[in-house]
Amino acid sequence: MAFKLEYLIKKGAEAEIWKGKWFNVDAVYKIRKSKPWRHPFLDKLILEKRTIKEARIMYNAFENNINVPYIYDVDISRNTIVMEFVEGIILKELMEAKDSRVFLLCENLGKLIANLHNASIVHGDLTPSNVILRKEGDLCILDFGLANFSNRIEDMGIDLHLFLRSLESSFSSLANECFQNFMKGYSHFKHRNEVLEKVKEIRRRGRYVLERRISKKI
Structure with a gap:
């Protein structure tokens, strides 16, 4: 069968x-x-x-x-x-264990996502839960259910924003260094600086919406 x-x-x-x-x-x-x-x-x-x-x-x-x-x-x-069937350890689990390889893996993930964006693909749900370290030592990206073909800087910025937000919400003590290392790897993407500026813009929008919600409750 x-x-x-x-x-x-x-x-x-x-x-x-x-x-x-x-x-x-x-x-x-x-x-x-x-x-x-x-x-x-x-x-x-x-x-x-x-x-x-x-x-x-x-x-x-x-x-x-x-x-x-x-x-x-x-x-x-x-x-x-x-x-x-990919055998290995989910990146989220390695972060929870504060594995010594985490920062290097984030840099390698940045390279992977740079290649993904260079291929005009955005993941749509980029979190440590959707990345696995293969037994052979390479990172593999999982779950393309929300992925799209796109050349839009906005869409690529959303990928990075989602990853950063997931780090901040679940791994606050690792977030800054993890994201800095991720961006080192992401330097392979030709529009890296434009995407990073878009991430900052998306985060400003989020803060503005939150402030508006809070002000309405006061």
Whole structure:
């Protein structure tokens, strides 16, 4: 049997992630789930479109030598992407353990994201939970469910803003040094300075909105 599910890894709002086998090879199955409140025709269209888009982005990243899980199969009829099972440790777990390699890994992640942006791909959910350190020692980017093809500086700035915000909210003692090292690696991106300015602008917008909310409550 080509397809065999073994156990549920994660259940999200849009999809379930399963560990399984694909022709006796360890694999991950990302299965998008139908929404009962959507019209069946529209639901089918949305699921197919999102599945194809994610697979296409991952394949494009792979073709640009960016470390992502290898895709084994795409089954549109089941809204499923079958991909490589990546063995390793999630970056978030290494940060929680205050592993001595964290700062170097953040620099390497910056290089990875620079290459991703050079390929006109934005991740859309860049956090330490979506990066894994392979057993071989290389970082691999996971979960392209919110990714897009884009050349917009705004979209690239959002990637960096999300990463910085996740560091500040979960790893405040590491955040500054982690992000500084990330930006060292990100210097490989040709529009690095423009993106960094956009990150600052996005953060100013966030502070303005927060201040407005607070002032309304006073």
